[in-house]
Amino acid sequence: MTGFTVRWNSVRRRGSDAREEAAFIRDVRDKVLAAFAEAGRPMGHDRYGAEVEKAYPAMRDGILDALKNYADEVERSGDGLKGTSHTYETAERPEA
Numbered sequence: 001m002t003g004f005t006v007r008w009n010s011v012r013r014r015g016s017d018a019r020e021e022a023a024f025i026r027d028v029r030d031k032v033l034a035a036f037a038e039a040g041r042p043m044g045h046d047r048y049g050a051e052v053e054k055a056y057p058a059m060r061d062g063i064l065d066a067l068k069n070y071a072d073e074v075e076r077s078g079d080g081l082k083g084t085s086h087t088y089e090t091a092e093r094p095e096a
Contacts, residue, residue, distance in 0.1 A: 008092060012085035018078025022071045029067035036060050 043049035043056060 006088045008085040008088035011081050011088065015078040015081030015085060018074050018081060022075035022078065025067060025071035025074060029064060029071065032067065033064060036064075 041053065041056075043053045
């Protein structure tokens with residue numbers, strides 16, 4: 001007979017690791033947000049700075065949104081791993 005074995009407790013642990021990673025990413029996002037706030041409007045007051053200033057909010061928001069979406073996806077993956085671990089645990093240990 002061929003098949004595979006799943007160590008459900010390892011899968012569950014990886015789900016917890018993913019949640020921790022999502023928290024780390026959110027912390028990075030908060031630090032990036034603080035850096036943007038601290039920098040204020042660093043573009044300068046010349047013609048070139050004025051042009052960059054027009055695109056700055058969209059660039060900043062794109063970076064922050066990407067970090068948020070990444071953290072959310074990592075967290076969803078962790079939740080999925082926890083659900084998967086429960087399925088395998090139940091199959092292996094119906095009394096659990």
